[in-house]
Amino acid sequence: MRVLGVDPGLTRCGVGVVEGTAGRPLRMVGVGVVRTPAEADTADRLVLIERGIEQWLDEHQPGFVAVERVFSQHNVRTVMGTAQASAVAMLCAARRGLPVALHTPSEVKAAVTGSGRADKAQVGAMVTRLLRLDAPPKPADAADALALAICHIWRAPAAGRLQQLAAAQRRTTAPVRLPKGTR
Amino acid sequence: MRVLGVDPGLTRCGVGVVEGTAGRPLRMVGVGVVRTPAEADTADRLVLIERGIEQWLDEHQPGFVAVERVFSQHNVRTVMGTAQASAVAMLCAARRGLPVALHTPSEVKAAVTGSGRADKAQVGAMVTRLLRLDAPPKPADAADALALAICHIWRAPAAGRLQQLAAAQRRTTAPVRLPKGTR
Numbered sequence: 523m524r525v526l527g528v529d530p531g532l533t534r535c536g537v538g539v540v541e542g543t544a545g546r547p548l549r550m551v552g553v554g555v556v557r558t559p560a561e562a563d564t565a566d567r568l569v570l571i572e573r574g575i576e577q578w579l580d581e582h583q584p585g586f587v588a589v590e591r592v593f594s595q596h597n598v599r600t601v602m603g604t605a606q607a608s609a610v611a612m613l614c615a616a617r618r619g620l621p622v623a624l625h626t627p628s629e630v631k632a633a634v635t636g637s638g639r640a641d642k643a644q645v646g647a648m649v650t651r652l653l654r655l656d657a658p659p660k661p662a663d664a665a666d667a668l669a670l671a672i673c674h675i676w677r678a679p680a681a682g683r684l685q686q687l688a689a690a691q692r693r694t695t696a697p698v699r700l701p702k703g704t705r
Numbered sequence: 706m707r708v709l710g711v712d713p714g715l716t717r718c719g720v721g722v723v724e725g726t727a728g729r730p731l732r733m734v735g736v737g738v739v740r741t742p743a744e745a746d747t748a749d750r751l752v753l754i755e756r757g758i759e760q761w762l763d764e765h766q767p768g769f770v771a772v773e774r775v776f777s778q779h780n781v782r783t784v785m786g787t788a789q790a791s792a793v794a795m796l797c798a799a800r801r802g803l804p805v806a807l808h809t810p811s812e813v814k815a816a817v818t819g820s821g822r823a824d825k826a827q828v829g830a831m832v833t834r835l836l837r838l839d840a841p842p843k844p845a846d847a848a849d850a851l852a853l854a855i856c857h858i859w860r861a862p863a864a865g866r867l868q869q870l871a872a873a874q875r876r877t878t879a880p881v882r883l884p885k886g887t888r
Contacts, residue, residue, distance in 0.1 A: 563799070563805065564795060564805075564807075565795035565796065565798060565799035565805040566799050568792055568795055568796045568799065569796060569799045569800050572796060572800070592785060601788075602775060602788050605784075605785050605788035605789055605792070606788055606789065606791070606792035606795075607792075608789070609751055609788070609789035609790075609792040609793060610792060610793075610796060612747060612748035612751055612789075613748065613751045613752060613755060613793060613796075615748060616746070616748035616749050616751065616752045617752050617755070622746065622747075622748035624747075
């Protein structure tokens with residue numbers, strides 16, 4: 523099971539690919555950040571994010587994409603940008619027929635550290651340990667993207683397999699079929 | 706000057722194309738709604754919105770795209786979907802090198818009716834009159850999309866021409882150049 527985790531953002535979009543199965547050691551396939559210049563138009567920044575995500579999908583061919591679920595209780599401006607960047611990530615994945623899962627920040631923290639209120643440093647330390655890295659990935663967005671991918675592998679292996687089957691079926695029938703109640 | 710107005714939404718994305726120049730009678734080129742089923746996954750809905758917007762761009766070849774600016778003071782769930790749909794509209798336009806303008810709802814209402822607090826019926830009535838239609842376009846999202854396009858033609862003819870020049874230059878140099886302080 524190979525998962526691309528995306529921690530969406532207009533300025534820094536964290537991306538991390540993890541391979542593995544629940545209950546077995548995990549392997550980091552790649553980690554990075556898609557950046558866009560703050561002085562650019564939002565529309566152009568979204569194009570750059572699309573290109574970045576497409577490159578990661580092309581290069582690493584994940585079977586699943588896990589994106590952080592955005593809430594609007596935070597800073598207004600930031601949330602809009604985050605929602606827009608997450609839309610591009612979801613679009614890139616769904617366009618290829620890849621199943622997209624959304625996980626909340628507290629689900630990710632709980633899955634990786636055991637506490638939904640863990641701080642960035644704790645998440646980074648656990649990601650480092652779980653993937654047997656030499657040091658925590660920097661910036662935090664990159665570590666968060668790996669944590670999202672790990673969370674996805676651990677939280678829903680059964681649900682993930684069902685989604686994969688549904689996606690495979692969609693690919694053989696039509697580019698995007700919209701199943702009623704099948705997911 | 707041919708403008709595609711987009712009133713973004715996940716369930717109903719209003720689209721309207723208007724042609725004209727500030728100070729001259731305007732002409733409606735087309736109006737419609739891109740719909741996606743509420744029971745589908747958000748990611749698949751974004752793919753359908755992308756296809757819908759692409760069809761409108763292909764068919765009507767606008768020189769500008771005007772999208773309603775999303776604020777997060779409204780209902781939390783709705784705002785996320787609106788932000789995501791608007792991201793797809795902006796992405797489709799910018800990917801083609803088309804200039805994208807964002808207008809707030811009150812800017813649009815003020816431009817079309819003279820009052821930033823006009824209601825849906827007033828906006829619909831003025832759109833009907835300005836475009837010499839037989840009846841107000843339905844649903845309201847379609848009328849709002851036309852109002853956005855009208856607003857764009859009237860509000861910023863000079864800015865629009867500058868944007869168009871910048872976009873033409875971008876198309877001849879690179880698919881997306883990120884100018885510093887040029888817009």
